[in-house]
Amino acid sequence: MSRHILTAVAWPYANGPRHIGHVAGFGVPSDVFSRYHRLAGNNVLMVSGTDEHGTPILVQADQEGVEPRVLADRYNRVIAEDLQRLGLSYDLFTRTTTRNHYAVVQEMFKTLYNNGYMIEQTTKGAISPSTGRTLPDRYIEGECPICHYDGARGDQCDNCGNQLDAEQLINPKSRINGETPLFVETDHFFLDLPALADALGSWLQTRTDWRPNVLKFSMNLLDDLKPRAMSRDIDWGVPIPLPGWEDNPNKRLYVWFDAVIGYLSASVEWARRTGDDDAWRAWWTDPTAESYYFMGKDNVTFHSQIWPAELLGYDGKGAKGGRPGIFGELQLPTEVVSSEFLTMEGRKFSSSRSVVIYVRDFLDRYSADSLRYYLTAAGPESNDTDFTWSEFVRRNNDELVAAWGNLVNRTLSFTAKNLGSIPAARDLTDIDRQLLDTTKGAFASVGADLERSRMRAALTESMRVVTETNKYLSEQAPWKLRESEPDRMATILHVALQAVSDCTTLLSPFLPHSSQQVHELLGRDGVLAPQPALREVDDLDGGPAYPILTGDYGLDARWESTEVKVGTPVAAPTPLFAKLDSSIVDEELERMGGE
Numbered sequence: 001m002s003r004h005i006l007t008a009v010a011w012p013y014a015n016g017p018r019h020i021g022h023v024a025g026f027g028v029p030s031d032v033f034s035r036y037h038r039l040a041g042n043n044v045l046m047v048s049g050t051d052e053h054g055t056p057i058l059v060q061a062d063q064e065g066v067e068p069r070v071l072a073d074r075y076n077r078v079i080a081e082d083l084q085r086l087g088l089s090y091d092l093f094t095r096t097t098t099r100n101h102y103a104v105v106q107e108m109f110k111t112l113y114n115n116g117y118m119i120e121q122t123t124k125g126a127i128s129p130s131t132g133r134t135l136p137d138r139y140i141e142g143e144c145p146i147c148h149y150d151g152a153r154g155d156q157c158d159n160c161g162n163q164l165d166a167e168q169l170i171n172p173k174s175r176i177n178g179e180t181p182l183f184v185e186t187d188h189f190f191l192d193l194p195a196l197a198d199a200l201g202s203w204l205q206t207r208t209d210w211r212p213n214v215l216k217f218s219m220n221l222l223d224d225l226k227p228r229a230m231s232r233d234i235d236w237g238v239p240i241p242l243p244g245w246e247d248n249p250n251k252r253l254y255v256w257f258d259a260v261i262g263y264l265s266a267s268v269e270w271a272r273r274t275g276d277d278d279a280w281r282a283w284w285t286d287p288t289a290e291s292y293y294f295m296g297k298d299n300v301t302f303h304s305q306i307w308p309a310e311l312l313g314y315d316g317k318g319a320k321g322g323r324p325g326i327f328g329e330l331q332l333p334t335e336v337v338s339s340e341f342l343t344m345e346g347r348k349f350s351s352s353r354s355v356v357i358y359v360r361d362f363l364d365r366y367s368a369d370s371l372r373y374y375l376t377a378a379g380p381e382s383n384d385t386d387f388t389w390s391e392f393v394r395r396n397n398d399e400l401v402a403a404w405g406n407l408v409n410r411t412l413s414f415t416a417k418n419l420g421s422i423p424a425a426r427d428l429t430d431i432d433r434q435l436l437d438t439t440k441g442a443f444a445s446v447g448a449d450l451e452r453s454r455m456r457a458a459l460t461e462s463m464r465v466v467t468e469t470n471k472y473l474s475e476q477a478p479w480k481l482r483e484s485e486p487d488r489m490a491t492i493l494h495v496a497l498q499a500v501s502d503c504t505t506l507l508s509p510f511l512p513h514s515s516q517q518v519h520e521l522l523g524r525d526g527v528l529a530p531q532p533a534l535r536e537v538d539d540l541d542g543g544p545a546y547p548i549l550t551g552d553y554g555l556d557a558r559w560e561s562t563e564v565k566v567g568t569p570v571a572a573p574t575p576l577f578a579k580l581d582s583s584i585v586d587e588e589l590e591r592m593g594g595e
Contacts, residue, residue: 003042003290006283007034008263008333009088010295011051011096014075015060017358020371020387021349023086024379025296025339028372029455031088033292033337035509035529036450036458038089039559045283047266049094050076053237054255055136059176068236072097073546080547082359084534086368087512092270093532093549096262099541100272104265105258106241107325108314109189109230113242115322117192117313118230124167125188125233126154126181128174134233134250135166135174135181142169158298161217163228189240190227191257196309196318197225203308203332209452211382213297214338218304228306230257260307263293264330272540273550281328290334292453297338304336337453340380344387345592354593369511370396370577376459376510389585396580404466404507405576408518411473411496416572418482422497422523423490424566432495435472439465439502440561446506447559455510462506469499494564497522502561504528514576519557523568526556 010026012018026048034046052072061071076095083093095101112118126135137154144152145168149159154166166172167183174181193200201222207215230253231240237252245251264284271279283289293303309318315329316322324330341348347355362371374392377399378385415422425432442465449458473496481489501522508515512529519528532551539545 005037005042005044006291007046008293009048014050014052014072015056019356019358021342024342024375028375030294032509046091051259052097085363090549099543100269101265105238105261111325112313116320118189124183125186137166139175140166140172142172188229188231191230193225199312199317221305230254285328292335294337300338340384342380369514381456389588393580400577401579413572415570422568425494426487426491439499528557
């Protein structure tokens with residue numbers, strides 16, 4: 001029976017282009033997961049967009065001398081174009097500055113307020129002494145009062161993971177100009193996390209199959225829950241929908257409050273664009289639906305604590321009770337799938353220090369599938385990992401070119417030259433059957449890993465099958481049998497082509513561009529690995545037009561072995577992947593400043 005699978009992908013921030021470290025955490029894993037589930041026959045809704053509110057947008061806009069909306073427009077388009085080239089198959093990639101998003105966010109806030117989980121409190125906010133402007137917490141850094149890490153932010157310490165208030169930092173400094181901020185009293189709305197603590201803890205205790213590092217971190221967050229500010233002294237963001245607040249030009253909802261609600265608002269927008277305004281409910285209000293949230297580890301707090309708490313409060317399931325709003329009872333995440341950090345040549349990504357490669361620049365020089373392969377095989381799935389150019393070249397040449405690409409090339413080329421079409425199999429030997437059992441059996445094992453978001457293990461098993469097929473072809477040596485045993489040669493080629501066909505499907509979630517090529521080379525009709533489209537659309541509620549990523553992801557293939565068709569013409573293929581010269585390592589390091 002088909003399942004409803006929501007793939008909720010972290011929202012890239014629209015203050016600049018995204019680098020490969022970003023897509024290693026949120027982009028490639030979520031797309032691999034979604035492509036697998038579509039092949040498995042499930043109903044997938046993959047949503048996200050650009051996160052466009054908050055201080056980083058204002059700071060960058062000030063530096064460039066443009067309005068915040070102009071900056072957000074620019075990078076929304078850049079990011080959408082890059083993710084399209086990478087092949088990320090969003091059902092909807094939108095943005096947080098749509099009027100639809102504002103309406104959904106304000107509905108969530110009003111229901112939380114009516115249920116008693118948004119409380120007004122006086123707190124201290126940071127002010128820049130030189131400009132008089134407010135300094136949001138993420139733009140204040142100092143020493144963590146808990147673990148004494150020098151570099152904690154005003155909302156969270158990335159070293160120990162604890163939530164903070166900026167005024168708690170030891171020796172706080174502004175990241176903008178280095179000055180010591182002033183702290184003055186200001187009124188804000190706080191999410192009453194203590195009133196939601198029991199419900200949140202009970203839910204987390206049911207999440208036994210999460211990645212251990214994510215679950216342990218999330219459970220530790222329950223130890224010291226305090227109300228969390230959900231509004232800010234800022235003029236760029238979603239207005240607070242209450243009398244006396246909504247017309248205040250300097251009070252807006254916290255960017256992280258509205259960003260996580262984007263998963264819901266994007267689903268609502270997707271449904272509205274299909275012509276069925278309620279279509280989103282199958283993924284959000286049905287208790288049998290499943291939802292998987294993909295992100296880097298610095299966002300776990302917001303997805304395993306803040307967002308579930310908002311949902312619980314909206315549903316009226318905290319200590320204060322209450323009732324759901326107009327959306328009905330919303331379902332909590334099935335799993336928070338967090339990746340660790342990717343460094344580059346032993347250093348943290350840093351645009352200012354040229355320790356970075358943007359997705360766009362990478363794809364201008366190398367193939368999307370090569371990047372997807374590397375980030376799955378050697379990315380930060382369960383531990384911090386380091387991207388090096390030498391390892392990228394090695395994996396591209398030794399694994400994609402020499403293993404998979406070579407298998408496709410020599411099998412199809414030999415068949416095209418000697419037979420011209422897929423031959424029939426004659427008498428199968430035990431060795432033939434053993435390989436076919438291996439390739440068919442891999443659908444269950446690889447699928448089981450992908451079900452559990454174990455992308456690296458799934459890719460490793462898929463490539464093991466490629467290796468087994470290469471070994472079979474080398475040992476059976478059909479090229480030696482052209483004259484002496486043509487029937488046996490044909491049988492070997494039939495078995496090898498069937499194995500290549502199976503491997504193509506197994507690898508398609510990871511390598512969608514090249515897998516579609518092989519699918520067509522084997523004479524398959526239709527689509528194995530559909531690609532997203534970039535479309536210009538009007539705001540549904542009268543706002544400015546903008547680009548979205550979307551697509552028709554109907555498939556002509558399934559997650560199973562499908563017999564190759566005897567007699568299908570086979571032409572010699574062109575290479576799937578380009579072999580990279582070792583000289584590019586020095587060239588790329590030179591681009592990073594010669595280090």
